[in-house]
Amino acid sequence: MPHRTVAEVMTRDVATASPEASLKTVAWSLDYNGVSALPVVDTRHHPIGLVSEADLLRRQAGLPDTEGRDRMGGTTDVDQHTRDARTAGELMSTPVLTARPEWGIVETARYLHERGVKRLPVVDDTGTLVGIVSRSDLLRPMLRRDDAIRDEIVDEVLGRTLRMTPGGVDVAVREGVVSLSGRVEERSSIPVVERLCQSVDGVVSVDQSLGYTVDDLSQDVGPEHSAGAR
DSSP states (O other): OOOBBHHHHHHHSOOBBTOOOOOHHHHHHHHHHHHHHHHHHHHSEEEEEEEHHHHHHHHTTTTTTTTTOOOTTSSOOHOOOOOHOOOOHHBBBOOOOOEEEOOHHHHHHHHHHHHHHSEEEOOOSOOEEEEEEEEHHHGGGGGOOOOHHHIIIIIIIIIITTTTTEEEEEEEEETTTEEEEEEEEEOOOOOOOOHHHTSSTTEEEEHHHHHHHHTTTTTSSOOOOOOOOG
């Protein structure tokens, strides 16, 4: 079954900054491109850091008020290096975490969550920047239409992958929640069907009330069962 990859959801036309770019240029580029962060790249277009709105604001917060006022009633913990930064290279966050185009959506979402970051530059085999992927990009599969999800389950999961008899399992999808009813041949195939349906892009959860004809999980193979009888 096909699964979406980073290459399918990432932004390919990426606004970047050079290490020598002034902070004024960085701020302008962020605003002009409508993004919250820029990969900082070297002359080979390899990402070496990220500079974001948060970095600029943190530096700004560390500067003294022109009239000596402290509106927050306290001190701001900003290191000297950040306060003295004048270029993207001096302010950027390092080391830069990256993703690969072939990574799966779930794998990448887990990586973002574990690392506590909002976006990842995407690089190819040579380390060259080819895109950027954000949290919002990874949510796109959740926007799949229910009918598209159902079609993939019926055609790909039940048909091509499991080679089940058409019509044996009824599939309904509502707001990403899959409901399975009907009957399968062997009891052992029920968790397999459930797991494969759960792996389909856009599926939120799977509810099943499947019956079976043969109980291949018990020593004594009995007659067919309904979902409520097992």
